[in-house]
Amino acid sequence: MRYGQRRVLDDIRVPALTAGSLTALIGPNAAGKSTLLRGVAGLAPASGRVLLDGEDLARSPQAERARRMAYLPQTLPGRSRLGVFEAVLSAAMAARPGRGHAAAADLHAVDAVLARLDLTALADRGIDALSGGQRQRVGLAQALVRDPAVLLLDEPTSALDLHHQYRAVDVIRRETRARGLITLLVVHDINLALRFADRVLVLHDGRLVADGKPGAVIDRELLARVYRVDGEVTGIGGRPTVLVHGVVRRPHSGAGRREADAIGNP
Numbered sequence: 001m002r003y004g005q006r007r008v009l010d011d012i013r014v015p016a017l018t019a020g021s022l023t024a025l026i027g028p029n030a031a032g033k034s035t036l037l038r039g040v041a042g043l044a045p046a047s048g049r050v051l052l053d054g055e056d057l058a059r060s061p062q063a064e065r066a067r068r069m070a071y072l073p074q075t076l077p078g079r080s081r082l083g084v085f086e087a088v089l090s091a092a093m094a095a096r097p098g099r100g101h102a103a104a105a106d107l108h109a110v111d112a113v114l115a116r117l118d119l120t121a122l123a124d125r126g127i128d129a130l131s132g133g134q135r136q137r138v139g140l141a142q143a144l145v146r147d148p149a150v151l152l153l154d155e156p157t158s159a160l161d162l163h164h165q166y167r168a169v170d171v172i173r174r175e176t177r178a179r180g181l182i183t184l185l186v187v188h189d190i191n192l193a194l195r196f197a198d199r200v201l202v203l204h205d206g207r208l209v210a211d212g213k214p215g216a217v218i219d220r221e222l223l224a225r226v227y228r229v230d231g232e233v234t235g236i237g238g239r240p241t242v243l244v245h246g247v248v249r250r251p252h253s254g255a256g257r258r259e260a261d262a263i264g265n266p
């Protein structure tokens with residue numbers, strides 16, 4: 001994929017993503033994660049194919065693509081005069097065109113997603129009067145309520161506090177499993193990827209450099225080579241956790257702690 005003359009992604013072949021599984025798309029800044037997601041969503045020029053049940057979504061009409069995919073961009077939802085409930089209900093209705101008015105099932109679906117994302121108390125509040133993290137949760141609620149086959153989420157936790165980060169990714173994983181969604185989640189917090197993802201794809205400099213189960217892919221060597229940190233994956237409380245000792249100033253210089261600058265020490 002290119003922006004003008006600049007090639008941003010090399011020919012990337014993502015082996016089939018499984019329905020009901022959560023795939024985290026990780027990698028450093030400017031690796032090409034958002035570009036890949038936008039390409040899959042049909043929002044950036046891409047020459048490839050996006051196959052769903054044998055049908056090339058990249059070539060299907062925009063309305064059909066919008067019906068089957070929900071895409072949440074990295075930017076927070078814009079300010080709007082709508083109330084929270086109204087905004088999420090409009091997303092549900094937009095995903096099911098041809099239905100004149102909201103059915104009881106639509107209202108129930110909105111109530112349910114608001115509760116899962118801790119938004120019930122804000123249901124009547126105007127979007128304009130929300131904090132950044134609250135607005136981000138409304139955006140996620142809008143994506144989930146569309147009940148798509150493919151869910152594309154670009155850093156949906158970037159503005160969230162710890163409680164809501166874990167709660168949101170847990171909801172994303174539960175919905176993915178319960179509804180058999182194909183979910184691609186861009187996330188910077190590698191511990192969230194380790195904890196929740198069924199699979200990780202690692203992008204680096206526009207190339208897919210690793211693909212597999214999080215525990216198998218994320219290791220000391222990858223942390224040094226791709227993220228330029230001296231870190232290790234330890235089992236804190238029985239859960240794999242990345243612990244960062246320092247930053248590696250020179251790329252590809254190895255993972256040894258002596259070659260890294262320790263950070264956070266007094």
Ligand SMILES: Nc1ncnc2c1ncn2[C@@H]1O[C@H](COP(=O)(O)OP(=O)(O)OP(=O)(O)O)[C@@H](O)[C@H]1O
Pocket residue numbers: 003008027028029030031032033034035036
């Ligand atoms: N609209 C654009 N026009 C030109 N270049 C762009 C555009 N959007 C992104 N790029 C460039 O494409 C490359 C990949 O950007 P992209 O946003 O896909 O990275 P990313 O992995 O999502 O990064 P981040 O983690 O910082 O969000 C970067 O070098 C960026 O500068």
